[in-house]
Amino acid sequence: MALRSIGIDEFDNFQFDEQGRLHWRGEPVLLEKRVRLETYQIVLATLAAAGAFAAGLHPFGHSFGWW
Numbered sequence: 001m002a003l004r005s006i007g008i009d010e011f012d013n014f015q016f017d018e019q020g021r022l023h024w025r026g027e028p029v030l031l032e033k034r035v036r037l038e039t040y041q042i043v044l045a046t047l048a049a050a051g052a053f054a055a056g057l058h059p060f061g062h063s064f065g066w067w
Contacts, residue, residue: 015023022029037045061067 013025015026017023022031058067
């Protein structure tokens with residue numbers, strides 16, 4: 001899909017409904033998309049975050065003589 005600029009005269013195509021949702025030429029505009037992780041993805045992300053924290057903590061603790 002090719003992108004193009006809109007002119008000042010096309011701004012009249014934007015509309016808001018009663019709930020404040022944005023529409024373009026009568027079609028709703030998607031402003032956000034939520035991401036839902038599966039259980040195993042949450043576990044893997046937690047392990048990766050803990051590993052990244054430990055990898056950063058080790059040189060920090062070593063420079064202070066903690067280990």
